Amino acid sequence: MTSKGHALSRDALIRTLTAYSGITTEDGEADGTTLVDSNLIGRNDFISEKTILIMNGDAKDEDKGATAFDNSDGKITLQGTGFNHQIKAGTIYRVLNISSIEIDVARIEAK
Numbered sequence: 001m002t003s004k005g006h007a008l009s010r011d012a013l014i015r016t017l018t019a020y021s022g023i024t025t026e027d028g029e030a031d032g033t034t035l036v037d038s039n040l041i042g043r044n045d046f047i048s049e050k051t052i053l054i055m056n057g058d059a060k061d062e063d064k065g066a067t068a069f070d071n072s073d074g075k076i077t078l079q080g081t082g083f084n085h086q087i088k089a090g091t092i093y094r095v096l097n098i099s100s101i102e103i104d105v106a107r108i109e110a111k
Contacts (some may be wrong), residue, residue: 014053017090019046019094025074025087032059035093040074047076051100055092058085065100079103 026033035052047069054062065079079102087093 012038012092014098014106017096017098018094019050019097021096023095024048024087024089024091024093028075028087029082030086031082032086033075033078035078035087035091037076037093040069040070040076043071045069045071048096049103050096051096051101052076052078053094053096054083055094057088059083059087059091063096063100064105066095067103077098079106086088 015099022037022039024035024038025038039045044054047066049052050066051063052066054060062083066076067079068077070077079100
């Protein structure tokens with residue numbers, strides 16, 4: 001029997017979960033632990049403990065939890081060792097309204 005259920009496509013699911021879409025304005029750290037978007041300067045911290053998904057470039061489709069956000073320069077610091085590649089200026093990314101598994105595990109281990 002064929003299922004008549006409807007599953008959201010990956011793209012539709014990402015659109016639903018997206019809190020913010022941005023494009024980095026300068027290169028992050030060479031080790032992939034930060035990304036920088038000057039359009040976030042002065043914004044409140046809605047980013048810490050959320051998941052950052054990279055949409056293009058060398059780290060396309062990688063995701064990491066954000067551990068810190070500096071609204072004075074738009075720098076987002078990522079969980080652990082960061083992405084496998086440096087996040088360069090012009091990289092499209094999304095902030096998803098979900099926490100990463102890494103952050104959830106760290107929170108549980110801290111208890």
